[in-house]
């Protein structure tokens with residue numbers, strides 16, 4: 615009883631804080647004017663790089679202190695100290711934050727007009743850590759809402775964010791296969807993952823979403839999980855560099871093919887270049903305007919359960935995820951490209 619009350623109280627607090635902070639202007643860049651993107655709904659598919667609160671509140675991870683300590687001041691289900699990519703993309707597009715699928719029955723119908731996030735931390739293109747969901751399952755949930763919650767005309771100015779940040783690879787490399795099997799198996803796995811990504815992307819477009827933004831795989835060799843020599847998976851830091859490049863090359867080809875096969879003048883699919891953006895930020899010693907250098911970019915803020923002095927000085931929040939400041943920098947660098955790519959052409 616007591617714990618149920620606590621759960622309800624924390625849920626209420628979460629919803630309350632969402633109401634207060636949900637529409638806050640997340641990037642200081644709003645003073646640098648940019649035109650309205652012409653997009654009015656954001657649909658989000660993917661993993662913890664984009665999940666803004668769908669995981670079960672009884673799960674550890676994003677629902678525990680000190681997650682959310684910068685924003686909204688308590689855990690919000692985001693895998694970070696604060697805002698993440700989804701917040702910054704929505705802000706760039708001037709769309710209000712989409713509703714979480716998990717909360718869709720708890721909000722006014724009017725809130726659904728900005729889109730929905732199906733993203734769930736831990737998701738891969740295929741089943742990963744848990745067997746609750748994969749990208750296909752998320753698209754199934756979206757499809758079930760079409761015709762009742764969203765009509766075809768609702769989707770005519772919509773954007774999807776489709777994040778596959780590497781869970782398929784991390785679970786494979788951290789799993790029970792021998793090192794030999796892993797080294798041999800990863801390239802075929804990459805081909806399978808990108809092929810299935812292509813299937814997923816084609817499906818989202820065919821369901822009516824107008825524009826689909828797909829972040830490239832980031833340079834995983836530098837995420838603390840791989841960079842820290844104390845982690846067993848560090849063994850793969852060398853190989854992962856080429857494997858990320860292989861993934862991104864295949865992704866590029868798939869996206870070119872998808873755009874070529876669509877009849878739109880306006881290419882529906884666009885890659886957001888996380889790979890080079892992350893590298894440029896790691897390298898930045900002050901030459902990128904408006905972005906402070908991160909003194910130790912490969913070291914996470916939250917280490918061994920301890921928080922660093924200032925999350926704003928860290929790029930990585932934990933072994934895998936970015937801080938709010940990290941995401942903010944990424945979206946500052948990508949701002950012009952994203953606006954240009956997602957603006958309607960006709």
Ligand SMILES: *[C@@H]1O[C@H](CO)[C@@H](O)[C@H](O)[C@H]1NC(C)=O
Pocket residue numbers: 670671672673
């Ligand atoms: C969240 O997890 C709890 C405990 O495992 C479970 O009872 C509950 O049904 C889950 N909620 C949802 C929405 O899946």
Ligand SMILES: *[C@@H]1O[C@H](CO)[C@@H](O)[C@H](O)[C@H]1NC(C)=O
Pocket residue numbers: 745746
């Ligand atoms: C995961 O799959 C196993 C075996 O298929 C099943 O017993 C279990 O209930 C599933 N768990 C969830 C959370 O769906």
Ligand SMILES: *[C@@H]1O[C@H](CO)[C@@H](O)[C@H](O)[C@H]1NC(C)=O
Pocket residue numbers: 789790
């Ligand atoms: C990996 O091996 C351990 C020990 O043999 C076992 O307990 C675990 O269930 C295995 N995990 C998977 C995903 O097969």
Ligand SMILES: *[C@@H]1O[C@H](CO)[C@@H](O)[C@H](O)[C@H]1NC(C)=O
Pocket residue numbers: 802805806809
């Ligand atoms: C991926 O798709 C390509 C092109 O359709 C095909 O040649 C290849 O065999 C597929 N690879 C896997 C592992 O499914």
Ligand SMILES: *[C@@H]1O[C@H](CO)[C@@H](O)[C@H](O)[C@H]1NC(C)=O
Pocket residue numbers: 838842843844845913914917918
């Ligand atoms: C590397 O990982 C170990 C074990 O988790 C941790 O104690 C250490 O602080 C980490 N080092 C860095 C530089 O992140």
Ligand SMILES: *[C@@H]1O[C@H](CO)[C@@H](O)[C@H](O)[C@H]1NC(C)=O
Pocket residue numbers: 870871874875
């Ligand atoms: C684009 O599609 C056309 C016709 O289907 C085909 O001839 C051409 O090779 C394709 N180009 C690419 C880059 O896939």
Ligand SMILES: *[C@@H]1O[C@H](CO)[C@@H](O)[C@H](O)[C@H]1NC(C)=O
Pocket residue numbers: 890893894897
């Ligand atoms: C980062 O710096 C290294 C070493 O100076 C250089 O080789 C590399 O090309 C730079 N990368 C980017 C993306 O700027």
